[in-house]
Amino acid sequence: MIGFPDDKQRTVVTWFFKYVAWPSLRHLIADLFPPGDIAGIREMLGNVFVNATHQAITAPEGARNSLSGSINGNARISTAPEWIKKMLVGVLDEFAKTLARYFTSTTPENEDLIEYVENAMILYLFDAIFWKFPRDQLIMYSRLSVNSLAEIKEKLLDQLRRYLDGDLTFKEAKRAAASFLESIELDNDLAHEIISSYIANFYEIINGLDMPRLHAFIEAFSQSRGEFLEMTHEAVADEASKAIVFRWFEQDIVSLSMKSIAELYPELTKDEIADWKGAITRDLELVLQNLLSFDDFEKRLIVRLRLPKLEFDIDKPVDENDVEDHYMHIEDRGGALETILASAELIYKEALKDASLKDFSTRIASRKKSLENLYM
Secondary structure, three states: OOOOOOHHHHHHHHHHHHHHHHHHHHHHHHHHOOHHHHHHHHHHHHHHHHHHHHHHHHOHHHHHHHHHHHHHOOHHHOOOOHHHHHHHHHHHHHHHHHHHHHHOOOOOOOHHHHHHHHHHHHHHHHHHHHOHHHHHHHHHHOOOOHHHHHHHHHHHHHHHHHHHOOOOOHHHHHHHHHHHHHOOOOOOHHHHHHHHHHHHHHHHHHHHOOHHHHHHHHHHHHHHOOOOOOOOHHHHHOOOHHHHHHHHHHHHHHHHHHHHHHHHOOOOOHHHHHHHHHHHHHHHHHHHOOOOOHHHHHHHHHHHOOOOOOOOOEOOOOOOOOOOOOEOOHHHOOHHHHHHHHHHHHHHHHHHHOOOOHHHHHHHHHHHHOOOOOOO
């Protein structure tokens, strides 16, 4: 691929395509190709765009011709209507020329463009990846219409934009999201806690990772988010009810919460993370077998994940007779931990009503059947 004079410039152009240009094009072509082809088309268009932007900087008159030839001559997109190809060329050409004008301006560091692209990356992370889990929970535990779900998402995105603009602090943004979600009527009170914790975890991630690590996190997370729910509906339906629930808990709750913690605290080893994942699931199995109380499950979880940098702690008992642990408020504890804890408590309470977990597993399976593929 054609080289840029500066690696930072290339990175900004690459990220601009992924987090600004591609989201504006994705829905335009999504219905024209099989889902399995979309990733390859995205990669092709990304390479074409990077080359065209470089051409627009060095030889502006040839940029559009370069785009048109590369897109129209590519086998991956040959079946698309001509008007779609023209639109792709037109949109990418305008983006490429805009970036070229910016890079050739008198602004030496291009910091405002970098900030714009970084904010776009964060909005993409929420919109295309993180929103999927809260949305599933809202569908499972509410009777909200599609329009209402869209309004909730837009409100949370607006709060996120305010945070990125500096209008809200880190803690204010987390509290605002939790307060807003409490106003939504759900069938299960724990669902509020699960969703709020998940949103808190999102803010902790974007607050704790620099942009290169955040980019790597998006690339990895978008491949595995919803791993269990992405399985075929028939495969899920063939499993026993408890097995469905535990696999959902392990793969879509524990595993991905651990992924968040591992990114925030790179000093943790893979073995430590793997040991935690297995132990947490086994502890919940003990709870459902009435071999461990849920209070003790919570204490084990908090002690196990007790790290100097994590935003939670427990008070040590004053003496042996003081057996009650006093936990800090959710705002002061890690969102990933709270997501695991609230989800485990939800499963525990469902098991008290129905030890087979048949109804809960049916809800999980039905959500899986209608799940949309958001990772194109």
